[in-house]
Amino acid sequence: MTECRLDGVLLGVATAATQIEGGCDTTNWADWAKTPGHIADGTTPVRATGHWERWREDTELMASLGIQTYRFGVEWARLEPQPGVFSDEAFAHYRDEITLLRDKGIRPLLTLHHFNNPRWFESMGAFEHPDCVPIFLRFVERVVTELGDLVEDWCTINEPNVYATFGYLYGVFPPGAKSLPRTLRVMTNLAHAHITAYELIHALRAGKPTRVTFAVHLRVFDPANPANPVHRALARAQEFLFQEAVTEAMCTGRFRMPLRRPAGIREGRYYDALGINYYSRSWVSKIGDAARPGAELNDLGWEIYPEGLERVARWAHDRWPAPIWVTENGTADNTERFRTQFLHDHLEIVSAARATGLPFERFYHWCFVDNWEWAEGEVPRFGIVALDYATQERTVKPSGRFYADVIAAGGVTAEIAARHLSS
Numbered sequence: 047m048t049e050c051r052l053d054g055v056l057l058g059v060a061t062a063a064t065q066i067e068g069g070c071d072t073t074n075w076a077d078w079a080k081t082p083g084h085i086a087d088g089t090t091p092v093r094a095t096g097h098w099e100r101w102r103e104d105t106e107l108m109a110s111l112g113i114q115t116y117r118f119g120v121e122w123a124r125l126e127p128q129p130g131v132f133s134d135e136a137f138a139h140y141r142d143e144i145t146l147l148r149d150k151g152i153r154p155l156l157t158l159h160h161f162n163n164p165r166w167f168e169s170m171g172a173f174e175h176p177d178c179v180p181i182f183l184r185f186v187e188r189v190v191t192e193l194g195d196l197v198e199d200w201c202t203i204n205e206p207n208v209y210a211t212f213g214y215l216y217g218v219f220p221p222g223a224k225s226l227p228r229t230l231r232v233m234t235n236l237a238h239a240h241i242t243a244y245e246l247i248h249a250l251r252a253g254k255p256t257r258v259t260f261a262v263h264l265r266v267f268d269p270a271n272p273a274n275p276v277h278r279a280l281a282r283a284q285e286f287l288f289q290e291a292v293t294e295a296m297c298t299g300r301f302r303m304p305l306r307r308p309a310g311i312r313e314g315r316y317y318d319a320l321g322i323n324y325y326s327r328s329w330v331s332k333i334g335d336a337a338r339p340g341a342e343l344n345d346l347g348w349e350i351y352p353e354g355l356e357r358v359a360r361w362a363h364d365r366w367p368a369p370i371w372v373t374e375n376g377t378a379d380n381t382e383r384f385r386t387q388f389l390h391d392h393l394e395i396v397s398a399a400r401a402t403g404l405p406f407e408r409f410y411h412w413c414f415v416d417n418w419e420w421a422e423g424e425v426p427r428f429g430i431v432a433l434d435y436a437t438q439e440r441t442v443k444p445s446g447r448f449y450a451d452v453i454a455a456g457g458v459t460a461e462i463a464a465r466h467l468s469s
């Protein structure tokens with residue numbers, strides 16, 4: 047089957063401030079990138095795609111492809127350059143950008159935290175600091191006050207599980223720590239920050255339509271040998287520690303061991319949609335990440351496994367029912383070899399799963415223009431629009447034209463499939 051309908055699913059693209067804007071050298075990532083070895087190709091986010099200057103061009107391009115909704119982040123370091131001191135100029139910039147999005151009929155979904163800290167927050171210990179939650183809430187309050195009349199949909203925190211494990215357990219993101227207790231503290235504090243931000247955003251916007259979520263990175267963890275009890279136990283342990291405990295805490299305020307419930311947090315419902323970032327599966331025979339032998343891989347060695355999108359969505363929805371927003375899905379494909387097929391296959395899963403009652407409501411392709419991919423730098427290409435870093439020139443890729451046709455038709459028609467997919 048190649049055709050599918052996507053009625054009822056809003057189709058968009060997702061980005062993050064630090065990965066696209068450029069020009070901001072006061073973030074944790076700009077500092078982290080200064081140390082040789084931290085970023086695979088030695089690049090820095092200070093270049094990125096130059097979106098801070100080219101936001102009009104990017105918004106026009108998005109509109110020309112028919113993009114219906116745009117998930118993007120704000121750069122905290124620009125908005126609050128010193129603790130408690132906010133920049134009117136930076137707020138005005140984002141207001142102009144969001145206004146143009148809305149004028150073009152593109153629905154904004156604003157991410158408040160996407161791996162990015164101002165230098166001042168990082169140097170005081172970021173989400174390990176005892177006051178991290180009130181400090182984050184001061185920022186959230188200001189953003190909602192300044193931009194709230196333009197935005198109904200909010201994503202508090204992106205991938206708390208990746209931020210915590212990559213930064214504090216594997217040491218490959220700032221601050222480069224390798225400590226399980228620190229990882230758990232950061233996860234706990236991020237969940238605390240989300241819950242209180244959820245309540246704050248709703249309180250500030252009382253009476254106005256508002257939906258608040260967070261975006262969790264969900265993987266399928268399959269035992270390499272299902273008959274091997276060690277593989278099974280390791281798969282289950284990783285699933286629980288990497289994604290289940292923290293998602294449960296953020297959705298419900300229930301903190302299970304090894305997380306600990308912060309004082310003042312009660313059990314409740316702290317999400318209006320399930321925000322899922324899905325990329326791949328882990329094939330488990332030991333601690334750590336591996337791909338299934340023989341699997342088709344993307345350019346970063348991640349297994350291409352579209353069925354996993356339905357599996358993680360069902361897994362999460364069974365536990366925490368809500369409309370499902372695929373807040374990120376995409377792939378590193380530097381030569382545009384398989385992205386169209388990848389996008390098609392994941393959209394087909396969304397369509398088929400919806401038909402069985404799984405309430406997929408939104409799908410955000412990661413990403414729009416090729417961007418700066420954290421510790422991997424400028425090499426991996428995730429965009430449906432190609433970037434020439436030297437000239438900053440943008441060129442829509444075949445997958446971008448495919449996506450535009452799908453959006454216009456409300457699904458994949460036989461004609462679209464024939465035009466864009468090989469055999």
Ligand code: FCB
Pocket residue numbers: 062065204205208263323374412419420428
């Ligand atoms: C996710 C991140 C996003 C991007 C994609 C490829 O983990 O949220 O910023 O790096 O991976």
